[in-house]
Amino acid sequence: MNDIENRRKNIPKSIRFEVLKRDKFTCQYCGKAAPDVILHIDHINPVANDGDNDITNLITSCEGCNLGKSDKLLSDDSALKKAKSQMDKLQERREQLEMMMEWQRGLKSLANTTVSELCTYWEDLAPGYQLNDNGKNDIKKWVRTFSIPEITSAMDVAAEQYLVFESDNKVTLESWAAAFSKISGICRVSRQAKTEPDIRELYYIRGILRNRLRYCDDGLALELLRDARFWGVGLDVLRSIALQTRSWTSFKADVDFAIQDTDAWQMAGRSGAE
Numbered sequence: 001m002n003d004i005e006n007r008r009k010n011i012p013k014s015i016r017f018e019v020l021k022r023d024k025f026t027c028q029y030c031g032k033a034a035p036d037v038i039l040h041i042d043h044i045n046p047v048a049n050d051g052d053n054d055i056t057n058l059i060t061s062c063e064g065c066n067l068g069k070s071d072k073l074l075s076d077d078s079a080l081k082k083a084k085s086q087m088d089k090l091q092e093r094r095e096q097l098e099m100m101m102e103w104q105r106g107l108k109s110l111a112n113t114t115v116s117e118l119c120t121y122w123e124d125l126a127p128g129y130q131l132n133d134n135g136k137n138d139i140k141k142w143v144r145t146f147s148i149p150e151i152t153s154a155m156d157v158a159a160e161q162y163l164v165f166e167s168d169n170k171v172t173l174e175s176w177a178a179a180f181s182k183i184s185g186i187c188r189v190s191r192q193a194k195t196e197p198d199i200r201e202l203y204y205i206r207g208i209l210r211n212r213l214r215y216c217d218d219g220l221a222l223e224l225l226r227d228a229r230f231w232g233v234g235l236d237v238l239r240s241i242a243l244q245t246r247s248w249t250s251f252k253a254d255v256d257f258a259i260q261d262t263d264a265w266q267m268a269g270r271s272g273a274e
């Protein structure tokens with residue numbers, strides 16, 4: 001057995017499993033994943049340079065990438081050595097499949113726990129009823145798209161806005177159903193507002209344009225306003241352009257001018273000219 005394989009064998013199975021899970025069973029050099037390739041655990045700082053088996057010094061690498069790095073790993077020419085190495089590889093593949101199954105079982109049980117925690121969270125907010133399988137399936141779907149904080153805060157908003165209490169520990173069934181049906185929509189809207197905090201204001205400015213101008217290209221107007229924000233033009237500037245402009249053509253020219261007036265544009269222009 002050569003050096004590299006020795007080192008690999010010396011990494012305890014539990015640490016190898018942790019590294020593989022962290023790297024999602026995927027070669028961090030080329031992106032190929034098990035079970036399509038056999039994965040090795042590679043030392044970032046080599047053992048020869050005092051690299052240790054700390055998880056931060058270990059990385060998942062497929063066989064190809066690992067071989068490319070360490071020349072002549074499989075230079076063994078005797079048939080016996082080859083057979084032995086093939087057996088080792090089979091064993092390795094089997095172990096990795098087992099690890100991957102365990103990982104996936106872990107992910108699944110984590111997902112189930114998450115769903116039941118969220119059910120409880122909702123049932124506490126909206127007391128009196130329990131979620132049926134359809135409700136649980138809805139939550140399962142949300143978990144695939146949204147983070148847990150996104151879902152719980154949407155639940156908070158839905159509860160606050162739509163629930164009607166008929167006693168201290170019971171809400172009306174009607175309001176319960178209405179509130180629950182709003183949760184995913186609230187998640188979606190608040191995510192959009194987070195990635196683009198100006199969006200409501202930009203829609204509003206475009207509304208001014210639509211009211212004032214005889215012609216307004218809705219899609220292009222929003223694009224121009226976004227561009228202007230990207231380059232650092234203030235919302236107040238855009239609002240006053242919209243309030244003063246006389247035509248679609250002059251609106252475009254005014255926004256262009258405002259963009260060229262920003263520091264960011266001038267710096268980009270300068271470096272681009274060189």
Ligand SMILES: [Zn+2]
Pocket residue numbers: 027028029030031032061062063064065066
């Ligand atoms: Zn690779």
